[in-house]
Structures are given as C-alpha cells and as structure tokens.
Amino acid sequence: MLNRQGRPTAAGEAGTNAHPTFTGNKALAQIEPLIFEIGHHETTGVDLDEPEAFTPRLGGLERKEAIGLPGLSEPEAMRHYVRLSQMNYGIDTGLFPLGSCTMKHNARLNERMARLPGFSDVHPLQPVSTVRGALEVMDELSRYLVTLTNTTTVALSPKAGAHGELCGMMAIKAAIEAKGEGKTRNVVLVPDSAHGTNPATAALIGFTVRPVPARDDGWVHVDDVKKLLGPDVAAIMLTNPNTCGLFENQVVEIAKAIHDAGAYFYCDGANFNAIVGKARPGDLGIDAMHINLHKTFSTPHGGGGPGSGPVVLSARLAPFAPVPFITAENGVLTLVEQAKDATEQPFGRMTAFHGQMGMYVRALTYMLSHGSDGMKQASEDAVLNANYIRASLADLFSQPFGDKPCMHEVLFDDAWLKDTGVTTLDFAKAMIDEGYHPMTMYFPLVVHGAMLIEPTESESKASLDLFIAALRDLAMSAKKGETERFSGAPYHAPRRRLDETRAARTPVLKWTKPAPFAEAAE
Numbered sequence: 001m002l003n004r005q006g007r008p009t010a011a012g013e014a015g016t017n018a019h020p021t022f023t024g025n026k027a028l029a030q031i032e033p034l035i036f037e038i039g040h041h042e043t044t045g046v047d048l049d050e051p052e053a054f055t056p057r058l059g060g061l062e063r064k065e066a067i068g069l070p071g072l073s074e075p076e077a078m079r080h081y082v083r084l085s086q087m088n089y090g091i092d093t094g095l096f097p098l099g100s101c102t103m104k105h106n107a108r109l110n111e112r113m114a115r116l117p118g119f120s121d122v123h124p125l126q127p128v129s130t131v132r133g134a135l136e137v138m139d140e141l142s143r144y145l146v147t148l149t150n151t152t153t154v155a156l157s158p159k160a161g162a163h164g165e166l167c168g169m170m171a172i173k174a175a176i177e178a179k180g181e182g183k184t185r186n187v188v189l190v191p192d193s194a195h196g197t198n199p200a201t202a203a204l205i206g207f208t209v210r211p212v213p214a215r216d217d218g219w220v221h222v223d224d225v226k227k228l229l230g231p232d233v234a235a236i237m238l239t240n241p242n243t244c245g246l247f248e249n250q251v252v253e254i255a256k257a258i259h260d261a262g263a264y265f266y267c268d269g270a271n272f273n274a275i276v277g278k279a280r281p282g283d284l285g286i287d288a289m290h291i292n293l294h295k296t297f298s299t300p301h302g303g304g305g306p307g308s309g310p311v312v313l314s315a316r317l318a319p320f321a322p323v324p325f326i327t328a329e330n331g332v333l334t335l336v337e338q339a340k341d342a343t344e345q346p347f348g349r350m351t352a353f354h355g356q357m358g359m360y361v362r363a364l365t366y367m368l369s370h371g372s373d374g375m376k377q378a379s380e381d382a383v384l385n386a387n388y389i390r391a392s393l394a395d396l397f398s399q400p401f402g403d404k405p406c407m408h409e410v411l412f413d414d415a416w417l418k419d420t421g422v423t424t425l426d427f428a429k430a431m432i433d434e435g436y437h438p439m440t441m442y443f444p445l446v447v448h449g450a451m452l453i454e455p456t457e458s459e460s461k462a463s464l465d466l467f468i469a470a471l472r473d474l475a476m477s478a479k480k481g482e483t484e485r486f487s488g489a490p491y492h493a494p495r496r497r498l499d500e501t502r503a504a505r506t507p508v509l510k511w512t513k514p515a516p517f518a519e520a521a522e
C-alpha cells in the first residue's frame, strides 16, 4: 500500500495491515517520511528581512545556487521531529537491557541543575575569574572521582570512554618515554574479551596488541598474563568487572605481575557502576582508568558517546595528566592551561577546552543526591537485578561460564537455541515486538551468539518480572518450534528487519531526489 506521498506505508511494510487506512497511519502509530520528502524549497519557518546588496568577499568560492534545503512551517517541523522521536525507543519509554551500555534512568534533578543559567550559559573562553562556580563543580567532581577510585588525580577533559582510554594510554606512553623506554616497550596486552575500543586505542598510538587468550571460565588468569610479559610490554588494558559480567578474581595478582615487569595497568572502567562504594580500583593496583559518566553516574547516553569520560590516574601517572587541570592558588581555584606551567606535559591537551560542563553538573548532582550510601546501594541493586534475571532465566537459557553469580550484567550464549532454527538475532528482533529494546548481541566476541543483559538499578521488581516473563514466553516459543514468531520479527515495528549487511556494504549516506518527486517539484 502507498501513502499520500506515494511511499509504502509503515503498516504495508509491516505486512500486518488488516484494516488499511488512507494515510497509512494507525491511530497513534504515525508514519513519517523524510524531511526532504515533505519540505518545500519555497517554505520557511522564519521570517527574515532580505539581506541588503553586498559584494561577495569569498574570492569566487561563494555558493552559486540554492542548496535545496527543505523548508517547513514551525508546526510542521515540530511535528516531524516529535513523530520521529516517537518511533524511537529510549530509557524514558521502557526497560533498556543493553549490556555494556548501561542505559539507566537520568534523574530529572540532574537535568534541572544542568539547566541553571550559571552552568548552561558558561562559555569556555570566559575569563577564569568569571567561572569560579564552574571550577568548584569540576573540582568537587574530581575529588569524588579520585576518592571513589582511590587514585591521585583525574583528567576531566576526555569526551567519551574511548577518548578516556586514549588519554590514559597516552599518559602511559609518556611515562614510558620519560623513563627512556619508549623504543623498547611497544606491546600492550589486551584480553580477547575486551571491548573493541581497547585494542583500537593501543594500535592508534603505535603499540602492538598482544592478545590474552580467553579461558572457558570467563576470567583472565595471572599465569596467562605472566607468559606474555617481557621487557617489550608497556601495559595491560584489562576491563574490570569484565565484559562477561564477572569481577576479575585475580586482578590484584595481575596488577603485581604487570608492575613487577615494569609495565602499567590500564583498567577499562566502563563497568565501574557495579563496584562503586564496594571496591576502589586504586586498591587493586590500577594506574589509569576511564569512567564513563553516562554508565556510572547517570548522565545521558546517546549519539555515540556521553560527552565525558574522565580518566583517573595513579601517583605514577599523575605528572603526565593533560592540561587543563584545576589547581588552587592562595585558596582560589584556577586553571592550568599551558603545558609549560605543569611539571611534565608531553602531550599537552586532549581537547580544545575543558570538557562537558553539562555532564559534570549532572554527575555531581547524582553523587550529591545519592550520597556515599546511595551510590553503594545503586551498585548493589544493579548487581542484584542482574542476578535476579540470571536466576529467573537459568532453567531456559544457557550460560557460557556455568551458573555462577554475575556482576551488573548477565551473559547468556546461544547453546540453548541449538536445533530450534532461531538465532540470537531472531530472538532479539522478537523482543522488539514485545516492546523491548534488544539486549546486546554477539558481544563479547568470545561467546557464541552472546546475549548480554544489563537491567541496571533503575528497574523495579515489577518491571523486571514483566521483562523476565516476556523473555520466558519467547524462549518457550522458540523451544516449541514456533519459528515464524522469530523469523519475520519484528512484525509490529515501524520498520521491519533491515538488511544490515547491505546497509554496511553499500551505505546510502546521501538523499537523492527520486525521479517522480523531482518532476513534481519542478
């Protein structure tokens, strides 16, 4: 069925249109074409005066013709984006079980604080004397991060977890170079189960990655690490709790072995939300660790990054932190902006400015509103919720490392789907029909058909029970051979199953006018 724009309707695509409508809309489930398809070049939502005649000064580089942006009236533009947002799934619409991504509730109090004009209107080029309050926030946040991790300092400027990894590893590289070992120590150990950003970071700054092979219990073993150590090893990048949802039970021994070999311990702290208030990474021997503020301290997550991934550093690496950093001069906070004003500053700064003020305010609000007992309880509840799901599904789903307690996320494999004709991907698509965002699939790579579920502490028991019931119902359906429920899923989403391979191989990154539209527009 075609809608009034001549495009297939959502209902038509979904193939479940028992009662077709003229518009293609299904009551509140509205379809929405691309803005290019509904906009008109002659329409504008703003009323500006014609510019006065002027002489171009771009030396012939100025635009010669209209760029063809679609115009909409204000209500049309508003409706377009609101409708698009309603086709999306978010933490404010339902449980978001993505493991390793930690979609937890973003408290509205955080948002309110971040919108205070003194924070939201602050400009990075304002004189320091006019932003003392902002510096106080950054300083207080830094002190909490350092206290919770028992480290020496923190670099606030990295803009995401992966950027924090880069910062921490650059500090390690700088420290190695300062010891005159820059040419000899060029290997970084990375477990097979690591997030892809770990080896990518190490390779980006010129290290060779030496994998630590996965074991069938999900843990990294100190004996394996020792076998790979040598005078060429600069660091290990170890995630703790790891991507299999387990606390590395030999982490202290691994840290010792790494230090004895003259190397540094980078900890991927993406999963810090499982241990806040319970264990301090500094006590475990880490030298550098990034903290994804969006995962642990409830800042918004989306659009490819949280906008802030501070890195805590041990005393050994503190002198190699990038600028800018905050310091107190005669009791007044100020910023050290220039590398020459710091003791050791081999790589200067990570970003043009200091970081993401909005995230700092939100994270600090979360910390202050929870208090130390509340943050600890959030970690305990996150772990409890993951284990509740694990225990409630253990009879139907299979676990790659046996039925043992997990941290904040529970990992299943696809062994239980063997001979059902249903894959992890099919199962995830059927979850969409049940109104849930799928869990993380096929990660970590060391587990076949991985399904990584992280409920977070935000979910109530009632919400978890419904989620568990839905997953059990799907699992029993798969085991009963009701493959149709899975093979065509999602049946009820605005778009059906997309051809991900084609999308990846031949991505369409630019909109081109379809011929009939071009004719109609002329």
Ligand SMILES: Cc1ncc(COP(=O)(O)O)c(C=O)c1O
Residues within 6 Å of the ligand: 100, 101, 160, 161, 162, 163, 195, 197, 239, 243, 268, 270, 271, 292, 304, 305, 306, 309
């Ligand atoms: C274990 C782990 N490390 C690193 C990262 C990278 O963090 P970010 O997405 O903030 O760059 C992630 C992100 O999901 C992760 O799960």
